Amino acid sequence: MPSQNKPLHILGIGGSMKANSTSLWALERALKAAQATGAMTELLASRDLNLPIYSPSQSFTELDTNTKRFLNAVRKADAFIWSTPAYHGTIAGVVKNALDFIEFLSDDPRPYIHNKVVGLIATAGGDLAAVNAINAMVHVTHAIRGIPAPLLVAIPQAWKVFDKQGKILEEKWAGRLDQLGQLVVEMATKFQPAEEPQKTRS
Numbered sequence: 001m002p003s004q005n006k007p008l009h010i011l012g013i014g015g016s017m018k019a020n021s022t023s024l025w026a027l028e029r030a031l032k033a034a035q036a037t038g039a040m041t042e043l044l045a046s047r048d049l050n051l052p053i054y055s056p057s058q059s060f061t062e063l064d065t066n067t068k069r070f071l072n073a074v075r076k077a078d079a080f081i082w083s084t085p086a087y088h089g090t091i092a093g094v095v096k097n098a099l100d101f102i103e104f105l106s107d108d109p110r111p112y113i114h115n116k117v118v119g120l121i122a123t124a125g126g127d128l129a130a131v132n133a134i135n136a137m138v139h140v141t142h143a144i145r146g147i148p149a150p151l152l153v154a155i156p157q158a159w160k161v162f163d164k165q166g167k168i169l170e171e172k173w174a175g176r177l178d179q180l181g182q183l184v185v186e187m188a189t190k191f192q193p194a195e196e197p198q199k200t201r202s
């Protein structure tokens with residue numbers, strides 16, 4: 001648990017494997033806003049994480065160093081911002097696969113991401129899929145005992161929201177991503193645990 005003086009640690013997870021990933025740019029923007037409030041931020045982009053496919057047959061000791069580093073970052077984080085592109089109407093596999101690894105934290109003293117706040121972002125090419133992907137991430141957040149921040153940033157037609165360098169062309173979305181970063185820090189400050197949680201599974 002962070003002390004009064006220690007800044008909160010906000011962990012960003014997501015983006016696609018693409019070089020110019022709109023979901024990664026959106027995540028970077030929200031993390032920057034979180035950092036501006038005094039939080040410490042860390043970004044684990046899907047394309048840098050390079051995780052294997054999650055297998056429930058594997059034990060923690062069998063995991064590679066990279067995957068263990070990912071899980072330790074999740075353990076250490078006080079709150080999260082997750083961002084996914086919408087693929088075929090829902091969360092992209094690469095992001096969901098990373099989240100599946102959190103199953104390894106099920107037996108922790110603070111199981112999964114118990115009572116940790118999660119800010120959610122999705123980008124899509126069309127009009128509907130970003131909302132579906134965000135809703136799917138709300139379910140994931142609940143399943144692993146997190147608290148979804150109530151501002152959900154689902155960006156439709158992302159191809160016209162960002163330029164080729166990742167600059168946000170529509171002020172509305174820049175503002176929402178900033179608000180999300182700030183909200184995650186504000187909520188995470190309130191949700192710091194007072195005592196060790198009970199081990200129950202949803």
Ligand SMILES: Cc1cc2nc3c(=O)[nH]c(=O)nc-3n(C[C@H](O)[C@H](O)[C@H](O)COP(=O)(O)O)c2cc1C
Binds near residue numbers: 084085
């Ligand atoms: C495999 C694949 C499936 C996609 N499926 C959808 C979809 O169902 N609905 C939609 O609106 N956009 C879809 N898109 C478009 C992406 O959501 C959109 O390009 C998004 O901005 C990609 O995020 P990224 O820039 O972070 O890679 C798909 C793109 C790919 C590559």
